[in-house]
Amino acid sequence: MSTAGRARRLLIVNGPNLNLLGTREPEIYGSATLADAERLAADAAAESGFEVRAVQSNHEGVLIDAIHDAREDCAGIVINPGGLTHTSVVLRDALSGVALPVAEVHISDVRTRESFRHHSYVADVAVVHVIGEGVHGYATAVRRLIAVIAGQADG
Numbered sequence: 357m358s359t360a361g362r363a364r365r366l367l368i369v370n371g372p373n374l375n376l377l378g379t380r381e382p383e384i385y386g387s388a389t390l391a392d393a394e395r396l397a398a399d400a401a402a403e404s405g406f407e408v409r410a411v412q413s414n415h416e417g418v419l420i421d422a423i424h425d426a427r428e429d430c431a432g433i434v435i436n437p438g439g440l441t442h443t444s445v446v447l448r449d450a451l452s453g454v455a456l457p458v459a460e461v462h463i464s465d466v467r468t469r470e471s472f473r474h475h476s477y478v479a480d481v482a483v484v485h486v487i488g489e490g491v492h493g494y495a496t497a498v499r500r501l502i503a504v505i506a507g508q509a510d511g
């Protein structure tokens with residue numbers, strides 16, 4: 357049986373190419389690394405007594421398996437799907453299928469970049485959206501998602 361309703365754990369998902377954070381394109385993504393982003397998320401979660409499990413993969417199926425596994429022991433999912441944001445129905449279906457609250461994060465402001473970045477397949481399955489705050493957006497997303505989870509528990 358799922359324990360997600362009681363779990364004080366979030367899954368932090370980073371999609372393709374986000375392992376390159378801090379190595380290239382600092383004018384778009386800043387100079388912080390993926391490890392920095394994951395630490396910001398973990399520290400924000402710890403403020404509320406939550407822990408995180410972080411996964412990054414360049415393979416869609418690995419991300420989907422991690423999302424499915426979250427049903428067992430996570431209360432919510434923070435995801436930056438990378439380029440899959442704009443292409444992936446299957447990633448969207450995985451998020452929708454596990455029925456956990458989802459926060460969508462983008463480091464850059466995708467709304468002001470190329471038009472192909474304006475559409476997100478994830479946006480309407482997410483309850484929290486944090487766009488263009490740099491890696492600090494992971495902490496914002498964690499705090500806002502925990503507030504949603506706390507509200508569900510109260511309700």
Ligand code: CA2
Nearest residue numbers: 373376377380381438439462463464473
């Ligand atoms: O702004 C974001 O967080 C994005 O999700 C990042 C994706 C991009 O495709 C989305 O449109 C917006 C790209 C991730 C690749 O990250 C890199 C970081 C450093 C160097 C190269 C790629």
